[in-house]
Amino acid sequence: MSLFRPKSTMPRMSPLSAKRSTVVSVLDIGTSKICCLIAKLRPREERGLLAGRTHRIEVLGIGHQRANGIKSGVVVNLDAAEHAIRLAVDAAERMAGITVDSLILNVSSGRLASDTYSASVALDGHEVEEGDIRRVLSAGSAHAEREGRVVVHSIPIGYALDSDHGIADPRGMLGQSLGVDMHVVNAESGPLRNLELCINRAHLSVEALVATPYASGLSALVEDETEMGCACIDMGGGTTTLSVFLGGRFVFTDAIAVGGNHVTMDLARGLSTRLDDAERLKVLHGSALPSVSDDHDIISVPPIGENEQDMPVQVPRAQVTRIIRPRIEETLELIRDRLNRSGFAGAVGKRIILTGGASQLTGISEVARRILTRNVRLGRPLGIKGLPEAAKGPAFSTAVGLLIYPQIAQIEQFSAFPSGRQQLTGTDGAFARVSRWLKESL
Secondary structure: OOOOOOOOOOOOOOOOOOOOOEEEEEEEEOOOEEEEEEEEEEEOOOOOOOOOOOEEEEEEEEEEEEOOOEEOOEEOOHHHHHHHHHHHHHHHHHHHOOOOOEEEEEEOOOOOEEEEEEEEEEOOOOEOOHHHHHHHHHHHHOOOOOOOEEEEEEEEEEEEEOOEEEEOOOOOOEOOEEEEEEEEEEEEHHHHHHHHHHHHHOOOEEEEEEEHHHHHHHHHOOHHHHHHOEEEEEEOOOOEEEEEEEOOEEEEEEEEOOOHHHHHHHHHHHHOOOHHHHHHHHHHHOEOOOOOOOOOOEEEEOOOOOOOOOOOEEEEHHHHHHHHHHHHHHHHHHHHHHHHHHOOHHHHOOEEEEEOHHHHOEOHHHHHHHHHOOEEEEOOOOOOEOOOHHHOOHHHHHHHHHHHHHHOHHHOOOOOOOOOOOOOOOOOOHHHHHHHHHHHHO
16 A cells, blocks of 8 residues: 555554464665564563563564665665665565565654644543543644654653643543643655655555654663663664653654764765775774774775775874764764753753664764763664574664564554554645544544
């Protein structure tokens, strides 16, 4: 089903069965790589330390390719992006022995924006029922519709009965009025339409869209962190995203169009070498922190050109560090400013988690501690079985988070409705249609 076909709605995740295993396929489209995971989700009885985990995850197949035709999460070449998607999905299918029809897809493009809305409805003293919750969610979501943008997530943060706030589940309680605070994540519809077009051209459909910072947080955080409040910074190739979790809920997100690829470009320009060689130098010798031996360690830098007689240039490691460090500091300072402007800086406290491929740069945790003035740890995918050793690092946090999302998708707006997502054209979305349906039916 098309996400933006007239009179269609974005697909919703059906609730996972509490008794049967389910096979889930996800696709992480980034600037540096495209990764497809196929996994089996088995119901679990015991409650662990990982937030929202109702099922055990076992990876059956994995495929990843270099992300051609993608820049900062935006499709810039349809043919190249489609080809890379086909290769990644085909590799995962071959490994799992399963044919994929639909996928859960991440979203990091479209200028992700985060808004909080409040709404209330009258109860007249009776018990709160499912219909009352749908009414108040509908009232809150009516504020979220904006021209040219699509709602990616609509998450209830907390309910209120009369003057009592912070209620997690008001069903069965008594009161005169029911209120809700909702966190709504939206994005520009154009980039999302092009992403879906690439998926459709590969003869696949999109089952659900998940914001990249949300998925990364689901993968890398433990339950205590999401309850007490923390921030997760996903440092990707083309974008760096910020997500804030508080009270077990995803409450804020933001993104900047700066990532690891900008460091690679700085190196390529500063050392006059090819991008592939600059990437290799960054991975093997790059650091965000200077060391006493940098001036003495000499690195060979291949020159630009195909003349084999050109000799590599010898430069000290300190020169590489001097190029890398300002870009890393700039990125973290921008994220610090976004966090301070969000209003959640105090709620985050001293807890920051770094994840994403660019977070693996040597010394980046130490620089983050100095700039953000908080405790920083490196976040990796947690609680998943069957991942190859090479895929257990921070670069695969988003892909694993997409496998976790179906376990908590039911908390979102209108989860009881099979068509409860806004249409990507930005007009006459599901919020408006459900609102009319409620008015006519109740």
